[in-house]
Amino acid sequence: MNPFKETAKPADRYWLDWQALYPRPYDKNETDPYTKVRIILMNGTEYEAVWFSHRFHRMCPDNDLRRALAVVRRSEQQQQKRIACLKPADESQLEHTISYEQLAVDLTAILAQREPDPYVAQVMDLALLEDFDHLYRYADLLDLERGIHAERLVGSYTEIMPGRPTVAEHRHPLDSVRRFCDLKTAAPLTRLDTAILTAAEQQTMNYYMNIAGFYDSELGRRLYQEIGMIEEQHVTQYGALLDPQCTWLENLLLHEYTECYLYYSVFEDETDPYVKTLWEQHFEMELSHLHTAADLLKVYEGKEWCEVIPDGDFPALLKFGPQKEYVRGVLQSTVTDTALREDVVPLASLEPDADYYAYQKAVNTDIEKVASHNVIEAEIEAMGKDYRYQDGEHPVAALRERTADNTTLGRVAE
DSSP: OOOSSSSOOOGGGGGOOOOHOOOOOTTTTOOOOOHHHHHHHHHHHHHHHHHHHHHHHHTOOOOOHHHHHHHHHHHHHHHHHHHHHHHHHTTTTHHHHHHHHHHHHHHHHHHHHHSSOOOHHHHHHHHHHHHHHHHHHHHHHHHHHHHOOOOHHTTSSBBEEEEEOGGOOOOOOOGSSSOOOTTTTOOOOHHHHHHHHHHHHHHHHHHHHHHGSSSSSSHHHHHHHHHHHHHHHHHHHHHHSSSTTTOOOHHHHHHHHHHHHHHHHHHHOOOOOOHHHHHHHHHHHHHHHHHHHHHHHHHHHHGGGGGTTOOOOSSSSOOOOHHHHHHHHHHHHHHEEEEETEEEEEGGGSTTTTTHHHHHHHHOOGGOOHHHHHHHHHHHHHHHSOBBBBBOOOSSGGGGGGSOOOOOOTTOOO
């Protein structure tokens, strides 16, 4: 599939009326977990498209170009509003969060395995184990406060057990900036993978930023606040991988191409007939946006789309499936990794005066005040052990204990 070779109608031919804009929500008890994951992914993709367009608009002095952006952006806004309302009203904030973290885990694992750039894959693995641990912390809060086992929500596709302990993830901001991937030399998959993860993690960051204060317990509010800070680190590192040398219009083309790729992927992967129809409709809309971006690039910069994306054919489509063995392997081999400036490094390689330790000392002054630790302690006190869903023994010996939370692994040099 090459979306540049497909025909498309103008964006203003796709306006949705209010009835079409408000879809039938999914059934939280019956819908496949990966349908929920795809919905969150595409909501985040549209969120990124809208806010990129707003930033472009604010930096653009040409009102004709700004009007063209406004037309496409209105359509993107309608798509985002439609997708967001697929979530049912009876699905709680915390239940929805489990799906957010399942997306983060399985999406990152899928992309890391196919990523041709070893450095980018290593960066993905660093965040993978952190999102994996966040799933565990939220799942324990869900069991503690609601009596709901998250294994039902993830459909047994994703294990729930400790990753790199959240308390160990807090790194100095100087160590969150990565090397960018040059658009001229990066593989097509790398361009897609970095764009997809930046959008997905940004949505998670924004979700936690906005809902932390709405949660109904102090422990939950504090957990969202803490994990939201880690998501900010993830957005910083993934955003750093994007090529800052691209022009605004080149970036617009890349955004629309990424959306076309994702909508075509989720359409092919979707098992829910109703949602599948929406993905097909949105793909057609995105074809229009992509062609508009290509036209604007030619008019304002004199460039053909193929000068930015040499081969418009989609690479292998994104397909969701269990990633348990891959995650276990990454846990076993990299659980004590951290970062030093642009590089992912073992914690043991840091000097005693490293910025990592200074930041840890500043934010984790008292471990007993750290929410991610408190959640597990409270679950153990209430239930006698932590909540997990795992197919077998944890691959890391230090994380097998279920009656005590490990707060030193990956944080304290041995």
